[in-house]
Amino acid sequence: xxxxxxxxxxxxxxxxxxxxxxxxxxxxxxxxxxxxxxxxxxxxxxxxxxxxxxxxxxxxxxxxxxxxxxxxxxxxxxxxxxxxxxxxxxxxxxxxxxxxxxxxxxxxxxxxxxxxxxxxxxxxxxxxxxxxxxxxxxxxxxxxxxxxxxxxxxxxxxxxxxxxxxxxxxxxxxxxxxxxxxxxxxxxxxxxxxxxxxxxxxxxxxxxxxxxxxxxxxxxxxxxxx
Amino acid sequence: xxxxxxxxxxxxxxxxxxxxxxxxxxxxxxxxxxxxxxxxxxxxxxxxxxxxxxxxxxxxxxxxxxxxxxxxxxxxxxxxxxxxxxxxxxxxxxxxxxxxxxxxxxxxxxxxxxxxxxxxxxxxxxxxxxxxxxxxxxxxxxxxxxxxxxxxxxxxxxxxxxxxxxxxxxxxxxxxxxxxxxxxxxxxxxxxxxxxxxxxxxxxxxxxxxxxxxxxxxxxxxxxxxxxxxxxxxxxxxxxxxxxxxxxxxxxxxxxxxxxxxxxxxxxxxxxxxxxxxxxxxxxxxxxxxxxxxxxxxxxxxxxxxxxxxxxxxxxxxxxxxxxxxxxxxxxxxxxxxxxxxxxxxxxxxxxxxxxxxxxxxxxxxxxxxxxxxxxxxxxxxxxxxxxxxxxxxxxxxxxxxxxxxxxxxxxxxxxxxxxxxxxxxxxxxxxxxxxxxxxxxxxxxxxxxxxxxxxxxxxxxxxxxxxxxxxxxxxxxxxxxxxxxxxxxxxxxxxxxxxxxxxxxxxxxxxxxxxxxxxxxxxxxxxxxxxxxxxxxxxxxxxxxxxxxxxxxxxxxxxxxxxxxxxxxxxxxxxxxxxxxxxxxxxxxxxxxxxxxxxxxxxxxxxxxxxxxxxxxxxxxxxxxxxxxxxxxxxxxxxxxxxxxxxxxxxxxxxxxxxxxxxxxxxx
Numbered sequence: 022x023x024x025x026x027x028x029x030x031x032x033x034x035x036x037x038x039x040x041x042x043x044x045x046x047x048x049x050x051x052x053x054x055x056x057x058x059x060x061x062x063x064x065x066x067x068x069x070x071x072x073x074x075x076x077x078x079x080x081x082x083x084x085x086x087x088x089x090x091x092x093x094x095x096x097x098x099x100x101x102x103x104x105x106x107x108x109x110x111x112x113x114x115x116x117x118x119x120x121x122x123x124x125x126x127x128x129x130x131x132x133x134x135x136x137x138x139x140x141x142x143x144x145x146x147x148x149x150x151x152x153x154x155x156x157x158x159x160x161x162x163x164x165x166x167x168x169x170x171x172x173x174x175x176x177x178x179x180x181x182x183x184x185x186x187x188x189x190x191x192x193x194x195x196x197x198x199x200x201x202x203x204x205x206x207x208x209x210x211x212x213x214x215x216x217x218x219x220x221x222x223x224x225x226x227x228x229x230x231x232x233x234x235x236x237x238x239x240x241x242x243x244x245x246x247x
Numbered sequence: 248x249x250x251x252x253x254x255x256x257x258x259x260x261x262x263x264x265x266x267x268x269x270x271x272x273x274x275x276x277x278x279x280x281x282x283x284x285x286x287x288x289x290x291x292x293x294x295x296x297x298x299x300x301x302x303x304x305x306x307x308x309x310x311x312x313x314x315x316x317x318x319x320x321x322x323x324x325x326x327x328x329x330x331x332x333x334x335x336x337x338x339x340x341x342x343x344x345x346x347x348x349x350x351x352x353x354x355x356x357x358x359x360x361x362x363x364x365x366x367x368x369x370x371x372x373x374x375x376x377x378x379x380x381x382x383x384x385x386x387x388x389x390x391x392x393x394x395x396x397x398x399x400x401x402x403x404x405x406x407x408x409x410x411x412x413x414x415x416x417x418x419x420x421x422x423x424x425x426x427x428x429x430x431x432x433x434x435x436x437x438x439x440x441x442x443x444x445x446x447x448x449x450x451x452x453x454x455x456x457x458x459x460x461x462x463x464x465x466x467x468x469x470x471x472x473x474x475x476x477x478x479x480x481x482x483x484x485x486x487x488x489x490x491x492x493x494x495x496x497x498x499x500x501x502x503x504x505x506x507x508x509x510x511x512x513x514x515x516x517x518x519x520x521x522x523x524x525x526x527x528x529x530x531x532x533x534x535x536x537x538x539x540x541x542x543x544x545x546x547x548x549x550x551x552x553x554x555x556x557x558x559x560x561x562x563x564x565x566x567x568x569x570x571x572x573x574x575x576x577x578x579x580x581x582x583x584x585x586x587x588x589x590x591x592x593x594x595x596x597x598x599x600x601x602x603x604x605x606x607x608x609x610x611x612x613x614x615x616x617x618x619x620x621x622x623x624x625x626x627x628x629x630x631x632x633x634x635x636x637x638x639x640x641x642x643x644x645x646x647x648x649x650x651x652x653x654x655x656x657x658x659x660x661x662x663x664x665x666x667x668x669x670x671x672x673x674x675x676x677x678x679x680x681x682x683x684x685x686x687x688x689x690x691x692x693x694x695x696x697x698x699x700x701x702x703x704x705x706x707x708x709x710x711x712x713x714x715x716x717x718x719x720x721x722x723x724x725x726x727x728x729x730x731x732x733x734x735x736x737x738x739x740x741x742x743x744x745x746x747x748x749x750x751x752x753x754x755x756x757x758x759x760x761x762x763x764x765x766x767x768x769x770x771x772x773x774x775x776x777x778x779x780x781x782x783x784x785x786x787x788x789x790x791x792x793x794x795x796x797x798x799x800x801x802x803x804x805x806x807x808x809x810x811x812x813x814x815x816x817x818x819x820x821x822x823x824x825x826x827x828x829x830x831x832x833x834x835x836x837x838x839x840x841x842x843x844x845x846x847x848x849x850x851x852x853x854x855x856x857x858x859x860x861x862x863x864x865x866x867x868x869x870x871x872x873x874x875x876x877x878x879x880x881x882x883x884x885x886x887x888x889x890x891x892x893x894x895x896x897x898x899x900x901x902x903x904x905x906x907x908x909x910x911x912x913x914x915x916x
Contacts, residue, residue, distance in 0.1 A: 138908065166904075166907075166908075
């Protein structure tokens with residue numbers, strides 16, 4: 022191996038910071054996006070960035086198990102899930118614009134506030150962490166919170182599921198940045214969880230539409246017990 | 248190939264059951280294959296397990312670590328004398344029940360038969376794993392599998408709302424019990440975080456935590472065994488289940504709870520606190536008395552047997568309590584006598600209660616009737632079932648020379664040694680328990696007379712009973728096996744007692760307390776022969792001789808042959824089967840004497856009513872004392888937090904979001 026292709030720590034750190042910035046940008050883009058198709062594409066893009074950043078971390082730190090995680094991310098979040106989601110919305114023929122509970126500008130403002138909170142909260146963790154990625158913990162946490170916010174503000178079922186999956190992306194990013202990834206068992210478990218969740222949601226979509234002729238989860242209020 | 252150890256063989260038999268169950272699912276539509284092949288194979292497997300367990304009783308403790316389960320948490324298994332004894336109980340009893348089930352399910356054409364086969368065999372496998380487990384994790388996994396498989400067996404006919412209700416109640420109480428057991432294990436593992444039983448044996452925290460662990464175990468296992476006040480699921484779930492399942496639950500599953508209590512109390516916690524024993528005595532007495540009194544007034548034959556199971560569990564708990572007291576005062580000899588009586592009674596109850604539940608199954612199968620008020624005179628239509636049930640009834644009533652007598656006699660004998668307990672109040676109090684046991688035994692006899700008399704003797708109370716048919720051949724074989732067990736266990740107490748010796752060595756550290764030497768095979772004598780001894784064989788010969796003599800005498804001197812004539816009709820021109828003594832009428836004195844036990848509602852018809860109807864409902868007062876208040880409190884509590892339930896996902900998500908942010912900010916500061 023020639024020294025030329027070994028990334029220096031400094032360069033690796035820069036690249037990772039770039040990835041983190043793109044993650045955050047994509048998080049905001051998803052928050053603002055009203056079309057479901059673009060939402061799925063953004064999600065796929067986020068997965069790809071996550072994959073790239075994991076590979077870079079693996080390469081610079083020589084943590085070989087992170088390659089596995091990266092492969093898992095690539096196959097699941099960049100290929101499998103977007104494909105399933107695309108098929109799902111084609112079957113359900115839901116391409117309409119997303120109605121949000123809160124209007125988009127307000128949501129964005131709340132999102133900015135959340136990023137500030139996230140950076141503030143993540144500061145002590147970053148100081149404890151000794152990894153080259155410690156600066157990104159705040160961003161990862163912000164991604165999680167933004168996805169959570171998206172889950173709250175959307176009223177249709179499909180965007181909510183995408184938000185749920187994006188939250189998992191943020192979580193994964195946080196894990197790689199804080200501790201070079203979780204133990205393999207946990208990662209496999211989470212991957213399985215995401216798959217199972219996807220299947221259940223898929224079944225659920227059809228059920229909801231059959232019951233209410235719409236995928237609007239606000240209809241579910243009716244099934245509350247009085 | 249290295250030779251397999253005994254524990255491997257036991258494990259293999261347990262897994263064969265599971266394999267049979269899975270085969271049942273794949274053959275779901277081949278009904279005859281399931282009933283004619285899979286169930287009998289399961290019975291043979293039970294026999295093998297019983298024999299292996301007998302060998303296990305006589306051999307050294309063996310351990311095994313299975314590399315399954317979570318990473319870093321393998322299953323630890325262990326075969327020692329205590330688990331061997333209970334595995335023997337499981338194998339010997341389930342052999343009879345499985346072969347009976349083969350006949351019972353023969354007529355079944357429903358598509359759920361395959362599923363039933365899976366659940367039934369999974370139930371057996373999980374019970375053997377409960378008995379083999381040597382760490383808290385494996386134990387809980389097996390314990391929960393047992394609860395779940397039996398829950399689905401109970402709710403086999405889930406279309407009936409009352410069966411669903413019974414199943415729900417069972418699952419609820421099973422969960423409360425599991426939580427208590429888990430907490431108890433957690434306490435014992437607490438200081439080390441190691442959940443193996445070996446680590447728990449070293450548990451040496453202060454008396455307070457030991458007592459808490461014991462009490463939690465008592466609640467947890469008590470919920471499964473049916474100890475007061477967590478008994479309410481038993482009389483609901485047993486009648487709801489198919490009869491082989493009720494037999495299995497009552498005969499074997501309740502004993503796994505007793506096993507758990509013995510394992511935790513004696514083996515893991517090395518109980519040496521006398522008031523734990525007193526507590527066990529008190530709850531045992533309450534359970535036994537309550538069970539037998541309620542059993543006496545039941546009008547549904549399976550509920551009657553379910554309450555009788557509660558009574559027997561009470562007796563077993565009494566025996567355990569007495570053992571603990573003797574042990575706490577260092578009287579190991581007496582302690583092992585009391586424990587022998589306890590374990591012996593477990594075995595006996597497994598045999599005779601399964602026998603009785605299976606005979607009610609045959610009656611139910613033949614007549615479709617569970618209500619005692621609509622049965623009667625079945626000894627003519629179902630002679631096999633009737634005569635075999637008679638053996639079970641006599642054993643359950645505790646009459647010599649059958650098995651029920653031996654264990655109750657040993658229990659009473661051990662109570663006779665209580666004046667030597669060096670504690671002033673205790674040795675004044677303990678004879679009261681002995682007297683109460685005598686009362687309970689007598690009432691059990693009363694109940695069994697009622698059960699047998701009303702179902703099998705007299706005239707049929709309904710027309711359709713004339714069409715009743717006897718049990719099928721395979722079912723008879725199952726009944727015969729259990730009845731033979733009742734007789735043999737009664738006639739060979741010395742063998743059983745010497746087989747129990749390794750268990751005494753393990754739990755008490757003292758064996759050979761009973762005079763069961765081979766040269767003294769005829770008599771069973773606790774400690775001294777001069778004091779008391781019992782010889783079932785002489786007793787049996789005496790009974791046979793007396794019967795023969797009187798039969799011959801009657802034939803010789805009274806008349807030469809029996810004549811069949813209509814019974815005396817008291818001068819009434821019209822006489823129907825309904826004019827016999829009923830089960831309600833028979834137990835009326837009990838209802839009167841023990842009226843504070845019951846919550847009764849009655850409606851008497853007026854004398855001028857053209858269509859008189861009599862209504863009497865006897866309810867369990869614990870519903871009103873404990874369960875309904877608790878349910879009310881829970882309901883009020885949920886009402887308070889009800890406003891949080893808006894039914895909107897966004898709001899639920901907002902709750903988690905707010906919690907997350909708050910926690911993050913709190914950890915920051």
